[in-house]
Amino acid sequence: MPDSISARLRAAIADHAGTGRTALSGSDVVSYADLGARIDAAAGAVRDWGVAKGDRVGLIAPKSAAAIAAYFGAMQAGACVCFLEPGLAPEVVAEQASLVGMRHLIVAEADAAPAALTGLDVRALDSLADGAAFAAEIGPGDEAMLLFTSGSTGRPKGVLLRHEGLICNAEGVLRHTGTGPADRLLHVMPFHHTNGVNNQLIVPLLAGAEIVLMERFQAEAALDQLRTDGITYMTGVPTIYARMLPLLRPGERFPGLRFLRCGSAPITPTLHRQIEDAFGVPLLVSYGLSEATCTSTMNPPGRRRIGTIGTVLEGQSVELFDPVTDRPVEAGREGEIRISGPALMAGYLGSADQPIVDGWLRTGDLGRFDADGFLAITGRIKDVIIRGGENISPALIERQLAAHPAIRDCCVVGAPDADLGEVPVAFVVLREGEGLDEPGLKDFVRGHLARIYVPAQIRKLDVLPVNGVGKTDRKALRGLLAARGTGAAAG
Missing domain, CATH: 3.30.300.30 (ANL, C-terminal domain)
Structure with a gap:
């Protein structure tokens, strides 16, 4: 069968099921065997629904095992899937669906779907539980995932990602972090964010780790999980950790915690040190864009460098260019960060703006590499x-x-x-x-x-x-x- 992230997940989940491992915990405990069966059933139900390969399918549901199974089931059936942000007004959902040609929508309760969504074929989440196991033939160049980003314009744009991009991101993160079956991830990010799926679902599921789901981030509840549930790592943004700091007990430590990960927004060296001092573990800062699937650089465990966004993940190219001349800058000089490789999106949907030029994604961020290959962000072209x-x-x-x-x-x-x-x-x-x-x-x-x-x-x-x-x-x-x-x- 051609390579796809769905095929890799199906094989990995089957392997981990044979060892009796737990895949998901939180409000429900779901084994790898159960999760694999749920994804297979959802894939069959999506096929029976009439969704064809390449169709775009949206999903609006609370963070749960059922939502995860539906998402990866739809992808395994050949659909290009998108977690939509919960709480969006129905007219906004309809606008986004129209923007990207989405005709199918999975929701928690179909009977409660408002009139603004009548142009969509809406199905309830629980209707996908009884399908016969199915896996479409999917290749690396096929569409896999949709994400929405507003960028600098404030208008939504659909980021179209292929299976090969998801594979590239997952392989790079796995090699950089060494995530394995002994890990327990505290999942606090939303599913509609690229990190919430690519790095916090796909990566740990491939690795055989356990994912502890928190429906929404609450600082005290997250700390309780770190104190009692044997969490080995969690991923957040600087604001999340800043809100946890005042609630920490002086000098307390967390058994099993290996490191914290941080991305999606800049962090000052001062806050970085405060977090490390308070939690007693390294904080690994990373960098990436939805337009390059998720993560392109990351600080490796054991040799993180404060003030940087780490080294380049295997499988991707990150170089610095003069934003005026479009020429690569000399070693040690500041330039615009540009990314190339199979992790790049297929393009934007709903926007004439296409930031990939000559195979390079123009990020708009300015940076500088040090002699050891660690990249530091020095600013943003539009924020100057x-x-x-x-x-x-x-x-x-x-x-x-x-x-x-x-x-x-x-x-x-x-x-x-x-x-x-x-x-x-x-x-x-x-x-x-x-x-x-x-x-x-x-x-x-x-x-x-x-x-x-x-x-x-x-x-x-x-x-x-x-x-x-x-x-x-x-x-x-x-x-x-x-x-x-x-x-x-x-x-």
Whole structure:
């Protein structure tokens, strides 16, 4: 049979079933044998439903074993599957479905489907439980997965991924992390995020690990799981770990925990060290985009390097280019991070914008490799603040502010300025008991960076706004500036 991620998962699950291993736990405990049978049944039911190879199938359901079986069952039947974000308005779901040509939708309860979804063939999740085992003949170049991303435009775009991309990502992550049957992953990310499926379902299932499902992240509940359930690793975004830190008991450690993984958003060296000191294990920072399946670089366990996003995963190419001349930059120089290889998406659906040019995905992120092949992000082309003709990286200011003992979290965005065009404004979350000393914080930045990096204003928030996957929402912060007016003056 031609190679596909579905064929690999089916074979791996069958192997692990023979050892009696547990695949999923949380609200339900599901063995590998049971999970394999559920996926086979769902694949047969999807075929009987009339879904043809290459058809796009959406899935909206709570995080559960049933949702996982339906997702991989539909994929095994040859469909191109998409976890849609729960809680979206029906008209938004209908818009996304129309955008990518999706005609089939699986939901928790079909009878409750609103009228806005009448253009879709809607089936209930539990209707997929009784099909006869089936596996379509699928090749590496066939469509496997759809993800939605808004990118910088705010309009949804469908990211179309092939089986070969999912295989490439999984192989690279497995080799980098050494995930195996002894591992227990605490799954706290949403399924509609690429990491929630590619790195937190596919990778551990191939490895024979156990996945402990949390329907939604809650800091105290996650810590309880680490304390009592023998978790060996978990993956989150910086905001997740920042919210857990105040709840940790002084000096406590977690039996069995090997490492923590962090990605999807930048993290300051200060927060990185605070997390490692508090949890007592390495924090492995990684980097990737949905447009390149999931992960392209990662810090290896045992030799992580703070301030970097790690080394390149096997099977992918990551190089730096001058964004103006499109030529590779010299060793040690900053350039735009571009990715090539089989992990790249087939393209966007619903958008004329195609960021893959001459086989290279243009990420818009700026970075620099060190002599040992560790990559550090130095900024983002579109996030650069242009103050009086000089380019300012918000990340530099954020790293400096994060080192101040009064600051728990921060984000810097550009604000319009009548004289300079744009100036940096910092939003900060203070540690408990601390007051906002704006002049003192400006002096702290001024003592380590050039004058142009000093924020024109520093504003206090109780918490930074985040989007659906926990990334700091810079767009929302710019909206706050627009709503209140900046009144900015150069600092």
